[in-house]
Amino acid sequence: MSITEITEQIRVLSEELRRAGRYDLLLDAITVPTLQQLNIEAAKERLSPLEITSDYRFLLPRYEMEVELSPINKALYIFFLNHEEGIEFKRLSDYRDELVELYRQVGNRVSDDIIRESIDRLVNPLDNSINEKCARIKSAFAKCMDNYQLNYYAISRHSVRQVEGSSRIWYDRRRTITLPRELVIRK
Numbered sequence: 001m002s003i004t005e006i007t008e009q010i011r012v013l014s015e016e017l018r019r020a021g022r023y024d025l026l027l028d029a030i031t032v033p034t035l036q037q038l039n040i041e042a043a044k045e046r047l048s049p050l051e052i053t054s055d056y057r058f059l060l061p062r063y064e065m066e067v068e069l070s071p072i073n074k075a076l077y078i079f080f081l082n083h084e085e086g087i088e089f090k091r092l093s094d095y096r097d098e099l100v101e102l103y104r105q106v107g108n109r110v111s112d113d114i115i116r117e118s119i120d121r122l123v124n125p126l127d128n129s130i131n132e133k134c135a136r137i138k139s140a141f142a143k144c145m146d147n148y149q150l151n152y153y154a155i156s157r158h159s160v161r162q163v164e165g166s167s168r169i170w171y172d173r174r175r176t177i178t179l180p181r182e183l184v185i186r187k
Contacts, residue, residue, distance in 0.1 A: 043148035049183045050153070052078070056106045065144045071107030072118050073137050076130075077177070078102055080155050081184055086174030089130050092123040099123065134175070152179045 017026040048062030056074050058067040069077065079102055096119060103115045121129040138154040155175050
């Protein structure tokens with residue numbers, strides 16, 4: 001049976017369950033995780049481009065909104081946009097110089113001492129600063145969109161399985177922004 005035939009069969013059977021008013025059975029057949037994934041896929045159609053202006057304003061033109069972020073949060077967000085492959089929080093110290101430079105560019109009126117102190121806290125695995133910053137970024141975007149669209153704009157965890165030469169299975173718990181990069185416009 002081809003994919004097209006399977007799709008048609010699913011459509012016919014789900015319509016029969018809907019006509020019978022058996023949404024419980026339809027949900028049971030589809031499963032909640034699949035339904036959530038379908039909602040996320042449907043949200044893709046409504047995603048706004050993210051425009052980052054030369055003065056580092058974050059604009060969502062489709063929603064006619066600006067995402068209000070502090071300079072450190074803007075620098076962190078741009079950092080994760082630049083690293084599409086994702087970064088583990090515990091490895092942030094490897095990127096300290098890059099984060100300092102981004103913060104300098106974004107927060108052009110912030111003193112070097114504050115920049116260094118903020119980045120040192122951000123990359124310190126024993127400090128909760130990185131989680132606080134990610135929560136603030138997520139909260140700022142959440143004011144502009146629904147939870148399904150938010151999945152694309154937030155800095156979120158994605159586990160990558162690593163098995164190289166070990167009897168154990170290891171995971172990289174990388175953080176990344178899943179917004180398609182063709183929707184990121186830097187002006």
